[in-house]
Amino acid sequence: MTTSTPSQIPAQTPAHEWTPERIAALIALWNEGLTTSQMGLRLGITKNAVVGKVHRLGLPKRQSPIRKVAAREEKPMGEVIKLDKLTADMCCWPDGEPGTDEFRFCGKQAVADKPYCADHCRRAYVRVTKDGRKVAVA
Numbered sequence: 512m513t514t515s516t517p518s519q520i521p522a523q524t525p526a527h528e529w530t531p532e533r534i535a536a537l538i539a540l541w542n543e544g545l546t547t548s549q550m551g552l553r554l555g556i557t558k559n560a561v562v563g564k565v566h567r568l569g570l571p572k573r574q575s576p577i578r579k580v581a582a583r584e585e586k587p588m589g590e591v592i593k594l595d596k597l598t599a600d601m602c603c604w605p606d607g608e609p610g611t612d613e614f615r616f617c618g619k620q621a622v623a624d625k626p627y628c629a630d631h632c633r634r635a636y637v638r639v640t641k642d643g644r645k646v647a648v649a
């Protein structure tokens with residue numbers, strides 16, 4: 512298992528100098544949710560230097576529970592249901608491109624004897640008539 516380091520800090524830059532790259536790295540680490548002391552370690556500066564720079568940059572506060580909830584609600588589907596979480600009574604309507612991270616299943620309570628929830632039953636069991644109208648068949 513390797514740990515990925517998304518924010519690489521240029522090693523040759525003097526620690527005290529706030530180059531645009533270092534400021535970008537600071538902001539990236541901040542947005543990743545690292546503590547100021549962890550950020551200091553990554554950037555090779557003291558925690559106090561991090562706090563001071565964050566303050567001067569006016570970076571938004573993080574790790575407030577309210578913000579976390581808000582961020583989660585931006586996802587339209589809520590909890591991501593992958594194949595391994597899918598159970599027999601869950602809607603197995605696929606969503607997203609198979610093989611990508613986006614791919615998941617609906618996961619709502621399925622209608623009895625049907626593989627889908629009520630919403631997706633309506634979408635699944637629909638027949639298009641000759642004149643283009645959609646009719647439910649179940």
Ligand SMILES: [Zn+2]
Pocket residue numbers: 602603604617618619627628629630631
């Ligand atoms: Zn569904």
